[in-house]
Amino acid sequence: MAEQKDQNLVQRNIPGMMNRGQRFAEVQHAENAGATLKRIAVYFAKEKIMVFGMLAVVIFGTLCGVYAPSLQSNAIDIIAKSRTGNLMVSLILMAAVYLLYSGGQLLQGLICAKLSQRIVKRMREELFGKLIDLPIRYLDTHSHGDVMSRMTNDIENISTTVSQSLPSLFSGILTIIGTVSIMLWYCWQLALLSFATVILTVTATKLLSKKVRKFSRKRQMLLGQLNGTVEEMVSGYHTVVAYNHQDVTTEEFCSTSDSLTKAGIKTDIFSGVMGPIMNCIGNIGFVIIAAFGGYFSISGLISVGVISAFIVYAKQFSRPINEIAQVYGQLQTAVAGAERVFTVLDETDEDKSGKELAKADTATVTFRNVNFSYSAGHPVLQDFTLSVPSGKKVALVGATGSGKTTVVNLLMRFYDIDSGEILINQQNIKNISRNDLRKNIAIVLQDTVLFSDTIQNNLKYGNINASFDEIEKAVKMSRCKEMIELLPQGYDTVLTGSGENISSGQRQLLAIARAFVADPKILILDEATSNVDTRTEKAIQDAMQLIMQNRTSIVIAHRLSTIRDADVIVVMDHGKIVESGDHDTLLAQKGKYYDLYMTQYAGIAT
């Protein structure tokens, strides 16, 4: 008989293009499977009609599947003349039932496809929406790779489970029950003998999976090591060559590769032997039915047709039994994935409530005794007090980690302060809705981010209603008119991969232009330190001067020119303000700023 596991391979594999029939794939476990299952059920509950439709189809299909072979057995008995009846009628009936069975399968497939895609669509949208709505803290503290993998792998897993594993588990169990009962009904002696193969299957699977797990762990480890070596040596190839390390590296790689092969052969032999063993067990079942069936048939217990029905039934029930362990594993993995998705969905959204910022022509920003820490016990800002009068420029300087960027995070309410208050025109920003607050502030960040969209849409990002005139004006002010005009499609040029098709200097200019279009009263600039060519550098400096005019500006400064032009320079150290004043005053003081200036900007070692 054909290998049992080959059945239905097409249906299970091609659509998802994954789960390539790995009998011993690593199974992940959910921490609280019960609660997670309940929540998954909620998704299904919203698709009641489809779920019930599917259940009905599965039950109907299984009934047909169980009934059809008995019709086939009738037909054979009629042919063998051990039963009387109209062959034509019973054949037409058989064909009809088989057709209904296929129809049921088809319907089941269609409903599952639709159902799974609807659920996946909803889940993906919810998860994405959640990620966007979560406080920045979440993305700052979770690895982006991890977040992405929830979005892709976990949801994909849930999808395949919903569309394939779940129905096959359900119909499998139904089929087992149906088949087993009809077999028992036909001839309980022969039925019990056929069930002996189940014991063989279960024992073989248990024994082998233990072995496989052991070896596959080792293989996984070696594979990781090998991939690591390749990754490292290829991306560090310049160094490998510069230090003539090619031979050493190759030797290392080859020895890892050899041990991987050894472990791989062992794992594959043990996991691959499952196929032939299952095949063999299936054949044993076949022989049992043929031989004992023959014996019972001579004894007059059963007819010849029953033997033929048993052959079909034996296959029908051993298939789901072979599959159940595998499907169960997939289910568990999917539930674990769903649990991870739900943990994200359970995070609280950023609170968007609050009043509007009172309309005013001026904007004074005040930090009063602000304390803040990202994690308890590690204060980042301590008793931070700073007032930026309307229309003035403040430059924040200090070493990395002195808390400059934190000031930005707090003013934008990306994070909320621990104590103290931040005021805009004497209005505490805690009471202003985040959306309204942010509409009044524009930021230009150091890692200048642009979206894969047209230049025009990127420029409009901070102010969707900007007219083309406004955009053109902003572009002129930020010195990137010429550059945009040089591009083949001008404003309609689509930036690729976060703007990688233009230089980093041009990106900075566009980011400044974007802030111009937003036209806020308050401006936050985190100057980029990346090196740009002299011409662009000049353009950037000019654009920065222009945009800061008449705006309340807070600049995390790296350029000497920016610092010197600031109304106030604030020197920060370990979350505290250690000095403040204008350039000349501070230089004359010969304090921290003087040191900093001399080492970082003046280019002379102290």
Place this chain on the structure above:
Amino acid sequence: MWKYIRRYLPFAILAALFMIGEVMMDLIQPSLMSKIVDDGVLGLNSGGGDLNLIWKLGFRMILLVLFGGFCGSMNNVFVHMSGQNIGNEIRKDCFRNIMTFSFPQLDQFGAGSLVTRVTNDITQVQNFVSQFVRGMIRTVLLTFGSMYFIFRLNQIFGWIVLCAFPFVVGCLVFCLYKANPLFSRLQSQLDSINAIMQEDVSCIRIIKACVREVYEKLRFGKANNALIKTQLKILVIFSFMNPVINALMYLVVAVILLVGSFEVGGGATTPGSIMAAITYITQLLNGILMLVMLFQNISRGYASWKRVKEVLHSQPELKDGTFDGNTECQGEIEFRNVSFSYPGAGQTILKNINLHIHKGETIAIMGTTGCGKTSLINLIPRFYDVTSGTVLIDGIDVKEYKQKALREKIAVVLQKSELFSATIQENISWGKLNASHNDIKSAAAVAQADVFISSTAEGYNTLVAERGMSLSGGQKQRISIARAALKSAEILIFDDSTSALDLKTEANLYEALQKTHSERTKIIVAQRIASVRRADRIVVLDNGRIAAIGTHEELQKTCPIYKDICHSQIGEEE
């Protein structure tokens, strides 16, 4: 491919032979069963049931089954021995070949793509080989074997099945034909949805600052809808495949039963044969379905094999010279009319460079980003070949050197500090294999790294995790410098490799180098005036040409570009 298969051909042949054994056993079973039914149960020949015959045949079947199982298991062993070993050979050859690549070749493939080729693609190829040896042989034998046995049972049965064949194949081909273009669309839609996510996750601050959350959700929703639509289409197509084929098979079974009844009446066949025929039909169908699976995997494996082949068949680009590097003078570099552009790129990076660097000299190279500094120094260890002109080291063209000998003479600290997952000690000792701990420690001291290394709990045995993620930029740079300082090379090149050090540490570093490595030729590429001002000579590069050469003081007076740079960095006061 053949080259690799050949070495493990005995395994593959054994695998095939055992597979034939297994399939043969599978194929004989139904015939024996038909005998049990016809002769044993119905007693068509002897006129009564024959219990003895049933047991005898049953016993024979069990023996055959066990033999089949044995064959299957042995086939499995040899399949994986050949598949894994072939994969291993390919993998090793690939890696060996990559290690002979020139940098332009590496750039052409891209590091990421090479990594995928050596890892994923080779695994695909390996699976493909295993599947081919096991699956392909099995299915083909099973399909044709079943067909043959059906014909042997009864000619008419055979023809009936054969008639159904085109429908089954047609149905499969139709599904695949419909689905294939959707697969590539699915992939591109998946890519675009991932791109949006990647972008939004890293741009979340801008999104929030501009209050564009809703817009992004809509953008994602649109991409998601497109993806779901395609996915659903594919699922629908494949939902049809199995039921339709199954239905066809059941129809064939019904027809055979009908025709069989006439044949039995005419004495041309027996009920047992009908039952056997039905079993063969099931096998045949399974064979066909498996073939489809295999074709899918084969096309995937073939695509991977093509990618792997590109790596395997890349010839080393740089022709190795013969000179072993024994020169009298040590540490002299000369650029003679050198022009350079990256292979495949039209833009000329370096134009007509003439520069003579003397032994023991400290020379600095300055200029804005993109002016060709790194390209210039990359020509010295022959990371790239000049487009025209010559680069001479100690009076000999670099192309005449054996590459190894040439690179022994040069220690480069690259712009990007590349460290490896090993201890700090091991990383530094790349500079000199078998270096003693003291050597390493003193090299680290020169690089101003000893203090921070010694202050960690594990000291020099600290593991550099994840390519140096655990270290700060400055620490990584200093370890890289230590690695270069340890190497006993006549030429030391620092490609903008002190940018993350504060000026004081940098000054200490150069001072220490001057003491311990005074006789070496040093080339310093830098952005900061402070890093270069103490050099013997400063070369100012502008747009691929040498704009000026001189000391800091000279250049300040004569070179406008240098003056500009000074101006922007130091300010008007100076």
